[in-house]
Amino acid sequence: EIVLTQSPATLSLSPGERATLSCRASQSVTTSLAWFQQKPGQAPRLLIYGASNRATGIPARFSGSGSGTDFTLTISSLEPEDFAVYYCQQRSNWITFGQGTRLEIK
């Protein structure tokens, strides 16, 4: 099983700041990596697929990068609605999720 390790566990930032979230895979997943956002009481929402492609309707402030084992989700300038939990997911070998990064307001 491919293990995804997200860091940091919690990120405290202010609106307008830049957020950088990391996801590291235990073995290469090439670019078969997606990012999801989940707000309390809601289902997750697809943000990024194929490591760097924004899903339909996702604002341009969200960007993804990386390949192989190291991936990054960047939010260029945080809006109040961006504070949530973010999960990475690989589907190179079955499907697994990272444990999540909680992005909270500082």
Added chain:
Amino acid sequence: QVQLVQSGAEVKKPGSSVKVSCKASGGTFRNYPINWVRQAPGQGLEWMGGIIPVFDSPNYAQKYDGRLTITTDESTSTAYMELNSLTSEDTAVYYCARDGNYFDASGPLPFEHWGQGTLVAVSS
């Protein structure tokens, strides 16, 4: 407009089974893979298994093999997840999540649409 509508909350006894449904609208049902994901209280997301209706061949995470059954009914555009031998550790919100069209040239978008979630509580 794609919608995935799941069945309502369930309370189950340990040792029993639960069957959750996920009715899809929008697109040709058979061409869109359906996955099941669960989330225990305060915890992260866990993929349980999935199925591509046109092939009717489910895949299960090793953890659930033997205890989980995923099926579809094309006549009603509904997917089902049945979990047996429930314990308190199965208390969670269960989500269905649909990929994009499996036959898209660039490959299906992963988990593009989600159901609203179904709470399953296991308690004696």
